[in-house]
Amino acid sequence: MATIELINISKKYKDETIIADLNLTIKDGSFTVLVGPSGCGKSTTLRMIAGLEQITGGEIRIDGKRVNETAPGHRDVAMVFQNYALYPTMTVRGNIEFGLKNRGIAKRERDTLVADIAEIVGLAPLLDRKPQQLSGGQRQRVALARAMVKKPKVFILDEPLSNLDAKLRNQMRTELIQLHKRLGTTFVYVTHDQVEAMSMGDEIVVMNKGLIQQADSPMNLYYDPANLFTAQFIGTPAMNVLDTRDVSGLMLQSESTVSHIGFRPERAQIEAGQQLDGFRISGEVMTRESLGAENIYQIKAASGVFFVKTFLEPLYEAPALSVVVPYEQLYCFGPDGKRLAGVKVQERQLAMAGGV
Amino acid sequence: MTVWEKLRPYGMVAPSIVIFSMFFIYPIFYMIYLSFYDWNFISPTKTFVGLQNFKDLLLDEDFRKVLSNTTVYTLLTVTLTTVLSLLLALWLNRKGFFHAFVQGAIFSPHIISLVSISLLWSWLMDPEYGLLNWVIGLFGFDKLQWLSHPGTALVSLVIVAVWKGLGYNTLVFIAGLQSIPSDIFEAAALDQSKPWTTFRRIILPMLSPTIFFLVIINMIGSFQVFETIAIMTQGGPVNSTNTLVYYIYENGFRFFKIGYASAAGVILLAIVGALTIIYFRLLSSRVHYR
Numbered sequence: 001m002a003t004i005e006l007i008n009i010s011k012k013y014k015d016e017t018i019i020a021d022l023n024l025t026i027k028d029g030s031f032t033v034l035v036g037p038s039g040c041g042k043s044t045t046l047r048m049i050a051g052l053e054q055i056t057g058g059e060i061r062i063d064g065k066r067v068n069e070t071a072p073g074h075r076d077v078a079m080v081f082q083n084y085a086l087y088p089t090m091t092v093r094g095n096i097e098f099g100l101k102n103r104g105i106a107k108r109e110r111d112t113l114v115a116d117i118a119e120i121v122g123l124a125p126l127l128d129r130k131p132q133q134l135s136g137g138q139r140q141r142v143a144l145a146r147a148m149v150k151k152p153k154v155f156i157l158d159e160p161l162s163n164l165d166a167k168l169r170n171q172m173r174t175e176l177i178q179l180h181k182r183l184g185t186t187f188v189y190v191t192h193d194q195v196e197a198m199s200m201g202d203e204i205v206v207m208n209k210g211l212i213q214q215a216d217s218p219m220n221l222y223y224d225p226a227n228l229f230t231a232q233f234i235g236t237p238a239m240n241v242l243d244t245r246d247v248s249g250l251m252l253q254s255e256s257t258v259s260h261i262g263f264r265p266e267r268a269q270i271e272a273g274q275q276l277d278g279f280r281i282s283g284e285v286m287t288r289e290s291l292g293a294e295n296i297y298q299i300k301a302a303s304g305v306f307f308v309k310t311f312l313e314p315l316y317e318a319p320a321l322s323v324v325v326p327y328e329q330l331y332c333f334g335p336d337g338k339r340l341a342g343v344k345v346q347e348r349q350l351a352m353a354g355g356v
Numbered sequence: 357m358t359v360w361e362k363l364r365p366y367g368m369v370a371p372s373i374v375i376f377s378m379f380f381i382y383p384i385f386y387m388i389y390l391s392f393y394d395w396n397f398i399s400p401t402k403t404f405v406g407l408q409n410f411k412d413l414l415l416d417e418d419f420r421k422v423l424s425n426t427t428v429y430t431l432l433t434v435t436l437t438t439v440l441s442l443l444l445a446l447w448l449n450r451k452g453f454f455h456a457f458v459q460g461a462i463f464s465p466h467i468i469s470l471v472s473i474s475l476l477w478s479w480l481m482d483p484e485y486g487l488l489n490w491v492i493g494l495f496g497f498d499k500l501q502w503l504s505h506p507g508t509a510l511v512s513l514v515i516v517a518v519w520k521g522l523g524y525n526t527l528v529f530i531a532g533l534q535s536i537p538s539d540i541f542e543a544a545a546l547d548q549s550k551p552w553t554t555f556r557r558i559i560l561p562m563l564s565p566t567i568f569f570l571v572i573i574n575m576i577g578s579f580q581v582f583e584t585i586a587i588m589t590q591g592g593p594v595n596s597t598n599t600l601v602y603y604i605y606e607n608g609f610r611f612f613k614i615g616y617a618s619a620a621g622v623i624l625l626a627i628v629g630a631l632t633i634i635y636f637r638l639l640s641s642r643v644h645y646r
């Protein structure tokens with residue numbers, strides 16, 4: 001178990017800066033997920049922690065110890081690669097015990113360790129097969145077993161489920177969560193799938209273009225996004241964002257300019273007769289998607305296109321719909337994309353009459 | 357219309373079939389046919405002698421020497437070429453101007469004609485005026501006789517063959533090395549694998565198809581060595597560099613013992629054929645790890 005600290009980390013390839021001044025503390029025993037769009041530097045960050053990539057500047061500490069100069073094999077970090085990276089010429093047993101052999105662990109001890117791990121990940125009957133005789137899921141398990149058998153302080157996983165089909169992915173997701181609970185080791189997990197991130201991580205680091213946008217718990221990311229990027233990255237469909245210049249009927253009281261307002265599709269309520277209090281917006285229905293329990297509408301209003309998601313409600317067939325978003329469910333963002341706190345949102349007419 | 361469509365593919369491959377039959381299939385059968393006859397190339401009559409040519413060959417002291425020369429030459433050439441080019445490939449398998457330059461430099465002998473190479477090395481190995489002896493002299497060693505001494509002549513020819521084959525073999529090895537995914541090496545690094553362990557447990561097994569391919573084609577090539585011998589030693593001194601193909605050539609075109617030479621050719625064909633069959637058999641089964 002170990003805390004990982006990344007202090008002022010930067011990474012350049014020749015003249016191209018991939019990561020500039022990254023600061024992050026990964027808590028001991030946490031399941032931390034790095035998530036972000038393709039090419040944002042997730043893998044690079046992971047590989048720097050593992051020591052597979054030289055860092056250009058800054059310091060990496062594992063368990064309080066500086067490891068910048070420590071070789072990959074001596075950082076007490078085990079990695080599961082996206083393509084598994086199994087040794088194709090060795091059997092499953094050979095793959096799992098290779099790291100143990102290199103550490104000079106005696107044959108008898110190796111055998112018990114391998115047998116134990118094989119039992120845990122369900123590989124016991126396959127120990128004498130070669131990787132190419134295994135299915136994708138089984139290979140994944142070998143990669144996990146190979147990492148686990150070394151009893152590392154830190155587990156690093158780079159999109160380990162992306163090569164599996166949807167069903168197996170869900171199953172492995174659950175297995176990984178249980179594995180983390182049982183081992184209590186620090187897990188650092190990379191994915192570009194926000195659903196995977198939200199369902200697995202207890203700490204999520206949202207990255208974009210080499211910068212950390214927000215590092216927080218899944219609940220905080222959802223309820224309290226720090227900026228436009230996080231707000232739109234987490235949640236399906238993404239948060240609706242409207243330019244304030246196009247929006248009428250709202251009065252925003254704030255010390256700084258509010259350039260955008262946002263609301264989650266699932267927070268908008270379709271107005272069906274009863275009068276609700278809140279931000280009102282209406283438009284023509286462009287598409288309706290019915291998934292059974294939930295329905296998703298794409299609506300084109302004067303101020304822009306937005307999505308609405310309803311749960312366990314009938315499908316509204318009207319060509320145009322009017323929706324209401326409670327004022328406390330509106331998020332305000334400044335021109336730089338930062339979330340603005342303490343903005344008072346009111347209906348324009350009411351404000352003029354009451355003069356709060 | 358339909359007849360034309362049926363015949364068209366045959367028409368299109370016909371030219372290559374004709375050429376292949378004329379220059380490969382027919383000569384092979386004609387050689388096998390001749391190996392049962394006694395003929396001097398000129399006389400209008402060929403005398404059928406059955407297996408007499410083969411009997412004579414196997415009893416011939418010279419032929420046994422030739423076989424052992426060829427085998428020694430092949431084993432030395434193949435072993436040295438494979439080991440050296442693998443080492444070179446491991447060293448050259450990285451980016452950089454210097455490595456690219458060395459790679460180009462060692463590949464260049466591959467595209468030079470063997471005749472030029474033979475002449476060049478005859479001069480380099482000249483006991484009196486050769487560059488090699490001059491260099492050896494600088495280090496204070498005695499001059500070597502190289503091609504002029506029965507003890508060193510065959511090894512000298514091996515040196516030339518290795519020098520010529522090194523570039524091509526290294527190139528193939530580099531291609532093999534580059535086909536190993538880099539994340540396997542990263543996994544090995546995380547498994548605390550030392551360089552020697554990585555080489556022995558990961559690189560070598562993964563290169564085994566490449567190694568096998570090179571060993572077999574080098575063996576087939578070495579068994580048929582001719583040009584360097586014809587130009588540099590003519591089989592001498594005292595038969596120490598006489599090899600199978602040169603022996604066939606001498607018997608056939610200098611002594612005009614066509615039947616006898618054909619019988620030796622049949623034996624060469626059998627050896628090379630066996631190597632080829634072994635190659636394809638093993639390639640499809642054991643050495644390939646996938």
Ligand SMILES: Nc1ncnc2c1ncn2[C@@H]1O[C@H](COP(=O)(O)OP(=O)(O)OP(=O)(O)O)[C@@H](O)[C@H]1O
Nearest residue numbers: 013018036037038039040041042043044045191192
């Ligand atoms: N060896 C390299 N040389 C130059 N640029 C590189 C190299 N490796 C990665 N990059 C660049 O660094 C950036 C970050 O790459 P990285 O692999 O970390 O992305 P990622 O977030 O893991 O993306 P993905 O989700 O697609 O795996 C990319 O823009 C990529 O082009």
Ligand SMILES: [Mg+2]
Nearest residue numbers: 042043044158
């Ligand atoms: Mg990646």
